[in-house]
Amino acid sequence: MKRIITATVRNRSGVLNRVTSLLQRRQFNIESISVGRTETEGMSKMTFVVDVEDYQKLEQVTKQLNKQIDVIKVSDISEKAIVARELALIKIVSNSQLRGEIQGIIDPFRASIIDISKDSISIQVTGKPEKIEALIELLKPFGIKELARTGVTALVRSQQPASNDSTLPSILG
Amino acid sequence: MERANTQAEQTSMQKEPKTGADLLVESLINEGVETIFGYPGGAALPIFDALYKAQNSFTQILARHEQGSIHAAEGYARVSGKPGVVIATSGPGATNLVTGIADAMIDSLPLIVITGQVAQGIIGTDAFQEVDVMGVTTPITKHNYQVRNVNDLPRIVKEAFHIATTGRPGPVLIDMPKDISAEVITNHLPKEVILDLPGYQPTIKPNPLQIKKLAEAIEQAKKPVILSGAGILFAKASEEIKTFAEKYSIPVASTLLGLGAFPGEHPLFLGMAGMHGTYAANTALYECDLLINIGARFDDRLTGNLASFAPNATVAHIDIDPAEIGKNVPTEIPIVSDAKEALTKLLAHNIQQPTHEDWLVRLHENRKEYPLWYNNPDSEMIGQWVIEKVYEATEGKAIVTTDVGQHQMWTAQFYKFNSPDRWVSSGGLGTMGFGFPAAIGAQLAKPEDTVVSIVGDGGFQMTLQELSILQERGLPVKVIIVNNQALGMVRQWQEAFYSERYSQSIFNIQPDFVKLAESYNVKGLKVTTQQEFIDALPEIFDYEGPVLVDARVIQQENVFPMIAPGKGLNEMIGVKP
Numbered sequence: 091m092k093r094i095i096t097a098t099v100r101n102r103s104g105v106l107n108r109v110t111s112l113l114q115r116r117q118f119n120i121e122s123i124s125v126g127r128t129e130t131e132g133m134s135k136m137t138f139v140v141d142v143e144d145y146q147k148l149e150q151v152t153k154q155l156n157k158q159i160d161v162i163k164v165s166d167i168s169e170k171a172i173v174a175r176e177l178a179l180i181k182i183v184s185n186s187q188l189r190g191e192i193q194g195i196i197d198p199f200r201a202s203i204i205d206i207s208k209d210s211i212s213i214q215v216t217g218k219p220e221k222i223e224a225l226i227e228l229l230k231p232f233g234i235k236e237l238a239r240t241g242v243t244a245l246v247r248s249q250q251p252a253s254n255d256s257t258l259p260s261i262l263g
Numbered sequence: 264m265e266r267a268n269t270q271a272e273q274t275s276m277q278k279e280p281k282t283g284a285d286l287l288v289e290s291l292i293n294e295g296v297e298t299i300f301g302y303p304g305g306a307a308l309p310i311f312d313a314l315y316k317a318q319n320s321f322t323q324i325l326a327r328h329e330q331g332s333i334h335a336a337e338g339y340a341r342v343s344g345k346p347g348v349v350i351a352t353s354g355p356g357a358t359n360l361v362t363g364i365a366d367a368m369i370d371s372l373p374l375i376v377i378t379g380q381v382a383q384g385i386i387g388t389d390a391f392q393e394v395d396v397m398g399v400t401t402p403i404t405k406h407n408y409q410v411r412n413v414n415d416l417p418r419i420v421k422e423a424f425h426i427a428t429t430g431r432p433g434p435v436l437i438d439m440p441k442d443i444s445a446e447v448i449t450n451h452l453p454k455e456v457i458l459d460l461p462g463y464q465p466t467i468k469p470n471p472l473q474i475k476k477l478a479e480a481i482e483q484a485k486k487p488v489i490l491s492g493a494g495i496l497f498a499k500a501s502e503e504i505k506t507f508a509e510k511y512s513i514p515v516a517s518t519l520l521g522l523g524a525f526p527g528e529h530p531l532f533l534g535m536a537g538m539h540g541t542y543a544a545n546t547a548l549y550e551c552d553l554l555i556n557i558g559a560r561f562d563d564r565l566t567g568n569l570a571s572f573a574p575n576a577t578v579a580h581i582d583i584d585p586a587e588i589g590k591n592v593p594t595e596i597p598i599v600s601d602a603k604e605a606l607t608k609l610l611a612h613n614i615q616q617p618t619h620e621d622w623l624v625r626l627h628e629n630r631k632e633y634p635l636w637y638n639n640p641d642s643e644m645i646g647q648w649v650i651e652k653v654y655e656a657t658e659g660k661a662i663v664t665t666d667v668g669q670h671q672m673w674t675a676q677f678y679k680f681n682s683p684d685r686w687v688s689s690g691g692l693g694t695m696g697f698g699f700p701a702a703i704g705a706q707l708a709k710p711e712d713t714v715v716s717i718v719g720d721g722g723f724q725m726t727l728q729e730l731s732i733l734q735e736r737g738l739p740v741k742v743i744i745v746n747n748q749a750l751g752m753v754r755q756w757q758e759a760f761y762s763e764r765y766s767q768s769i770f771n772i773q774p775d776f777v778k779l780a781e782s783y784n785v786k787g788l789k790v791t792t793q794q795e796f797i798d799a800l801p802e803i804f805d806y807e808g809p810v811l812v813d814a815r816v817i818q819q820e821n822v823f824p825m826i827a828p829g830k831g832l833n834e835m836i837g838v839k840p
């Protein structure tokens with residue numbers, strides 16, 4: 091099962107290496123990691139999408155992360171109402187004839203063209219990972235020359251549904 | 264504090280400028296360090312120069328190999344409860360420590376490991392004797408630091424000691440680039456360092472609700488058993504566990520590393536459980552309906568096949584490390600806490616006296632019917648017998664260290680540890696070469712106590728160069744080589760699981776251990792029969808100095824009972840017929 095876990099960490103040297111080495115050593119599968127500074131000076135937030143077999147393994151991921159001295163707080167936010175976003179840059183094969191068609195495809199995704207050359211075009215898209223997957227699928231027929239994704243980053247929504255609410259959003263929602 | 268002042272005075276009297284290395288040494292003094300296990304080299308020279316100036320402040324032990332230094336520091340930590348301090352140079356000095364660091368990590372021993380490093384300006388250039396020590400040791404330390412600014416040093420040292428010794432103990436490494444050690448300190452550093460570790464707040468006190476749950480489970484249980492682990496020793500909770508077990512008549516099984524936490528000769532003691540544990544202990548774990556694990560991490564050598572581990576039990580687990588709870592065995596009553604705190608709370612709780620007479624009777628019968636056993640030959644020696652004799656000769660009071668292998672298991676089985684902090688062995692890593700240097704550290708920590716190091720002829724040869732320290736320091740360690748002229752434990756597995764194909768496990772050539780001992784000015788004895796051994800006992804234990812005994816035992820003897828790899832607690836072989 092896929093889970094989104096966030097970790098607030100101290101910006102001390104080697105902290106990223108500590109965390110990734112831990113996940114690798116304990117054989118936790120990481121789908122993506124994103125890291126960046128937070129509102130607090132000296133703190134960064136890491137967001138992981140992990141693929142774990144069961145709850146026992148999931149519990150181990152959070153507990154092992156928590157054991158790291160430079161990790162301040164670990165949250166599994168998969169079952170919370172969250173906003174999760176990813177950014178992707180996609181370079182595809184294109185020419186002046188195709189541009190209009192491509193524009194038509196990307197418009198509904200609110201993606202934008204950020205670079206154009208004679209034989210290629212680069213597109214920027216943000217959104218839930220599913221949305222990005224969908225756009226990539228649609229662009230594949232043109233021939234993807236390069237793809238760069240940031241990995242998911244997420245925030246817990248301020249307003250949480252009552253805890254007995256069974257209509258929880260999709261975990262990557 | 265007084266010592267700190269004298270140190271400061273000395274330095275100022277010499278009117279030499281204070282360096283980063285001086286500051287490091289001063290911080291060690293402030294932490295109350297008394298013994299240092301060091302081995303010098305280029306990148307660590309400023310540190311060793313500072314140590315030279317402070318030589319009155321510490322006992323400094325020069326092992327003959329860094330692995331010797333660190334295992335000695337582990338032995339010191341295990342029996343003293345204080346952190347062992349190790350200092351080595353960069354590159355090969357640091358990598359020679361790696362085995363010991365990993366050993367301390369898995370067995371939760373508090374160590375402060377200080378490594379020299381090349382100067383910051385050349386870090387990352389594959390400089391002479393440069394190794395990425397941070398990268399190498401990140402997975403095998405509780406935490407590690409590279410000092411990048413000399414002003415951070417007091418804080419780093421303070422944090423390192425705090426992290427190494429609190430919560431679940433473990434090794435902390437400080438990597439000191441040479442320019443930091445050599446840097447002259449010009450500014451005035453604040454005297455008091457305030458700990459600021461928001462990400463490190465070990466839970467010490469149990470959740471009262473979980474204690475209540477456990478209390479209720481005890482009241483209901485018909486077949487309760489306690490599994491006593493090394494966590495009891497770290498928590499210094501031997502008194503509490505004894506009172507608790509006695510109060511509710513709950514039998515106690517121990518892990519290998521928990522031995523001594525509960526008295527080995529107590530009527531409620533079932534013995535060690537696990538791969539080479541007793542029938543009574545393993546059967547109790549298999550059949551129990553309530554398993555109270557206190558400070559054991561459910562290692563696979565203990566549990567055997569998880570599918571048949573305590574299949575009918577409600578499992579309660581008291582551990583200071585939340586990550587150990589539920590890691591291997593699903594746990595209904597998780598209690599994150601220091602063992603002493605939890606036991607104290609449990610003892611204060613009004614638990615109704617449980618009734619489980621039948622269970623006690625049954626376990627008692629198991630103990631009587633299926634004890635540990637061996638067939639003693641007429642005159643030749645076997646390992647089990649040797650251990651029993653050592654146990655008798657030392658009245659069970661010695662500090663005993665072992666190496667890894669058959670002799671280790673026999674010691675765990677036949678030396679009945681009645682008090683804590685007497686038992687020093689490498690459990691989780693099973694590090695050959697550990698036992699002898701660990702005895703040196705133990706003897707340094709407890710100069711008045713008898714320290715016996717029981718080793719195999721294989722493992723002893725991995726770190727025997729430390730015989731030099733015995734001579735140099737006049738340490739009266741008694742080394743008993745259980746000499747089967749083989750890598751016995753390996754030979755046993757090859758006999759049992761590889762159709763007696765003894766691949767690389769028999770020694771055809773060995774040193775003359777007596778001459779070897781004598782060349783280090785250590786008394787050496789070779790004994791080949793039971794009578795010779797009995798006659799030699801006074802020579803070994805009444806003699807003031809160190810002794811090395813080459814005890815020739817029968818090669819074919821095996822450790823039993825046993826649970827074969829992959830099998831469950833209910834599938835023991837070699838139980839007394």
Ligand SMILES: Cc1cc2nc3c(=O)[nH]c(=O)nc-3n(C[C@H](O)[C@H](O)[C@H](O)COP(=O)(O)OP(=O)(O)OC[C@H]3O[C@@H](n4cnc5c(N)ncnc54)[C@H](O)[C@@H]3O)c2cc1C
Pocket residue numbers: 369370371430431432491492493494495497498517518519520521535536537538539540557558559560561562564565581582583584587600601602603667668671672689690691692693694752
């Ligand atoms: C050849 C060989 C054979 C072996 N056979 C066996 C065998 O038959 N049986 C066996 O048991 N082992 C055996 N072992 C050892 C085994 O590998 C483990 O090392 C051992 O089982 C660990 O014991 P432990 O869990 O008590 O100690 P540790 O591994 O030291 O674990 C201690 C636990 O206590 C916790 N703790 C620490 N401080 C506190 C505190 N203050 N309060 C509460 N909890 C705390 C820690 O978090 C940890 O979970 C063998 C090893 C070798 C080399």
Ligand SMILES: Cc1ncc(C[n+]2csc(CCOP(=O)(O)OP(=O)(O)O)c2C)c(N)n1
Pocket residue numbers: 666667668669670671692693694695696718719720721722723745747749750751752753
């Ligand atoms: C450093 C290291 N290498 C290899 C092993 C694997 N091993 C475990 S027990 C053993 C045999 C030990 O032989 P010896 O020291 O003679 O002790 P005995 O089993 O004969 O008592 C070996 C090789 C180990 N535990 N540690």
